[in-house]
Amino acid sequence: MIFRQLFDARSSTYTYLLADDDSREAVIIDPVYEQARRDAALVRELDLKLLATLDTHVHADHVTGAWLLRRELGSAISVASSANAQGADRGLSAGELVSFGRHQLEVRATPGHTDGCLSYVLDGGAMVFTGDALLIRGAGRTDFQQGDARTLYRSVHTQIFSLPDDCLVFPAHDYAGRTASTVAEERALNPRLGGKRSEADFVGYMHNLGLPHPKQIDVALPANMRCGAPAEGEAPPADPDWAPLRYSYAGIWELDALWLEEHLGEVTLVDVREPEEFEGPLGHIAGATLIPLGELAARVDELPADKPVVAVCRSGGRSTQATVVLRKAGRERVANLAGGMIHWLDLGLKTT
Ligand code: FE
DSSP, X not given: OEXXXXXXXXXXXXXXXXXXXXXXXXEEESOBGGGHHHHXXXXXXXXXXXXXXXXXXXXXXSOBSHHHHHHHHOOEEEEEGXXXXXXXXXXXXXXXXXXXXXXXXEEEEOOSSSTTOEEEEETTTTEEEEETTEETTEEOOOSSTTOOHHHHHHXXXXXXXXXXXXXXXXXXXXXXXXXXXEHHHHHHHOTTTSXXXXXXXXXXXXXXXXXXXXXXXXXXXXXXXXXXXXXXXXXXXXXXXXXXXXXXXXXXXXXXXXXXXXXXXXXXXXXXXXXXXXXXXXXXXXXXEEOOHHHHHHHGGGSOXXXXXXXXXXXXXXXXXXXXXXXXXXXXXXXXXXXXXXXXXXXXXXXO
């Protein structure tokens, strides 16, 4: 199986990508709106087919990336049916199975943090994605959004602590850099829910947390009730439209060589190799301006400001860094020529 744990630093949210390595079918658990471009890039680069996004609950601290990912990749938005969110493709309830290739997630109801919280159990208990029900050495808060400490205690004890000892626990958040735990570990050591803590101990603990009102709740709740779709009159984040660019998981906007060949007159092409390479056996693309990468920051002003800039090098590596330098210098319409001169020549395109 392919498994990736992704992180959103602003909300400390974990997003999980799970895929079957044969069929390439994939699902994403708890995607974050601002990271949808990153997540879509990873799905594309790993050559996966994203069947569905699954949210563990209606989040109060970030907006889900479900709607953006459906728009980008065609994935089905799946949320708890009890959440009554608008625009979902599939409402999930306890006992249902979500399949991707040979793998399956079993849906378990784990209310208490919210009343629609779900946990997803992989392949009979290899992993459990607990959302905000069970956190590593912690538990989701129960003081808003239909939260109820008694309900949460029972959910965790009956639905999660009943899983195999070595079942890996992956929560929706961690605020201290912890990434995973196991059921046995949390059952024994979780200071709120584990060991000998009783339901009454837990209720007392949760009623005395004194947590501040979540910063994002007024934005996040209404947006998540629309599965992350923009409100009426709001525009989703726009991609650059001067060329058909592809965003990479490395965080770079990439341009396809065939498009560039047909539109050379519309962009400034900056070749960031050394002069001897520029004149060397690979040649260079007609009209390219030579500025070696080490000099680029100091010479950005030599590039016209009214045209997009495309960076090229031998293999597409140094030019990646060139796009970073150009952006730092205030250029917004910037892209990397994917694969560099090597790919250009592989395609049989002309050089001088
Ligand atoms: Fe939450």
